[in-house]
Amino acid sequence: MDVRELVGQARSGRPRAVARLISLVENAVENAVERAVGNAAGVAGHAGGDPAASRALREAMAELATGAARPYSARVIGLTGSPGVGKSTSTGMLIRAFRRRGSRVGVLAVDPSSPFTGGALLGDRVRMQDHATDPGVFIRSMSTRGHLGGLAWATPQALRVLEAAGCDVILVETVGVGQAEVDIARLADTTVVILAPGMGDGVQAAKAGILEVADVLVVNKADRDGVQATVRELRYMTGLVEAAWRPPIVTTVASRGEGAEDLLAALDKHQAYLEESGEARRRRLARARDEIEAIALAQLRSRFAVLHGDRLDALAERLLGAETDPYAAADDLIAALG
């Protein structure tokens, strides 16, 4: 099937076309990343890669980006938190809540940490299948390897596909302590950070890194001991920062659907704040800039590898031999682009 036809079918909400387009994104990006790595590592047979996949991807993106009625109009909600806090269960709860409102919901489960399984974990998939027969829900897990900016490159494009398919709300779930939640915060309109009480050091560590990116804080598993202490601590810590928006703290028991309405209300309040303050447009512009830049850097990186892999190898040898320094070597590599 040609790409234009595929995009047309995705626009009319056909799940298979949506799935095939997202696979196209994943495969083209993954191919390009592997081509770059393979070349840089001197692996033979990688040089050609799959240029057809890249061409199809470019065509699809051109079609999706310029043919869109209202680009960047879907609400993108990021969900992040340490493993074990109940991200997938919370995602499931939010799917149901938005479906009750009649929204069409897209879910992107982004798992950069999973080179081994090549995707989301089995448990998540099973839970997600509750919605497998609902035509108003598209669920997809993405496993494009994080290295070389693969995810930064692929995720915005997958969002475009889901938006084209008519999703009003897109939930992006990432397994993340560290880089992932910073990246998701740059991608989402609203970032939800999920914690659980009584996770000891884990919570401590998580809080340290994630309060800055949280628009809404959720303490899930609120039927467990220690929930009030965690809420108090979070309230204290969010109070320390001067900001136009102070993240509300919502308690939930996602496995029983408790707190869904409170969470929805907090999300709506943040959405209203975004629109009123002009922050919505700023975030979307920043997302567009990131998207362009990620593609440009990936293209340049692939040029390094494909056209200048030998030079990079030679420079690395010289660096190992103390014959050059990393900045001089980088200058040399950049000069090769010209």
Next chain:
Amino acid sequence: MDVRELVGQARSGRPRAVARLISLVENAVENAVERAVGNAAGVAGHAGGDPAASRALREAMAELATGAARPYSARVIGLTGSPGVGKSTSTGMLIRAFRRRGSRVGVLAVDPSSPFTGGALLGDRVRMQDHATDPGVFIRSMSTRGHLGGLAWATPQALRVLEAAGCDVILVETVGVGQAEVDIARLADTTVVILAPGMGDGVQAAKAGILEVADVLVVNKADRDGVQATVRELRYMTGLVEAAWRPPIVTTVASRGEGAEDLLAALDKHQAYLEESGEARRRRLARARDEIEAIALAQLRSRFAVLHGDRLDALAERLLGAETDPYAAADDLIAALG
């Protein structure tokens, strides 16, 4: 003090000079990253940044890289794992173990997840201070923000400083589930993945992503319930992969120093494997390539921002208005470099 003098003092192992050089790395990278972000986001007053810091960094790196007697000779050991598994305690145990052998030990605590606290957590700092008066140990936490490849850029340079200061062994500790452990695996000679028994979903999630990068697996807190089940599971999972090196599984109780000798033996065995198989040199070459490429990409990105920030803004506006697509916009940005 001029840079050459500073490098000279670091070479003779003066802790203050080592600390100042690592600060130089951090500040120059952080400046450049903020300059890029500031410009891309249209923030006024960022355009100049601090070119003096960049110049000093270049000078220091040239001095360190080409003046080194045996560049890339320090053993770099990465330690990673979910929050709460006892990474810092394990790092402390390894410091003591290597010190008993008479090695000079450098520690780099890399915490990309901590924009809020600006560095490692208090608890870690306190534990690390056990070694504050030992002249054979250099400890430094780095908090350069992960975004824009700041850490990929700064960490190898900090390693150079520690190596110049005579460290035989450098332990790099990262808080990581996701991107971080992939990055650390590319940086380290040996990657140690630390788990704890009975962390439920956390362990499940962690294992999925990290087995591929682990050279040595540690099940810490081995005095807790469930340690044998975790070891059995890991043994089963590592057995599924065909590989020249199968990661050994070591059990420890780092808080009591139990298992230190076993861990050291596993590390030595891996080091011997690296040298015999030629993998040591391959990894160091790959590290050198990554180092050069990370700097080259950072330079290009900063050119986008500094010279072409307005163009990037205009392209982002057009993308939001559905007047272009991300690939065409990226081509336009790359053309501006030429």
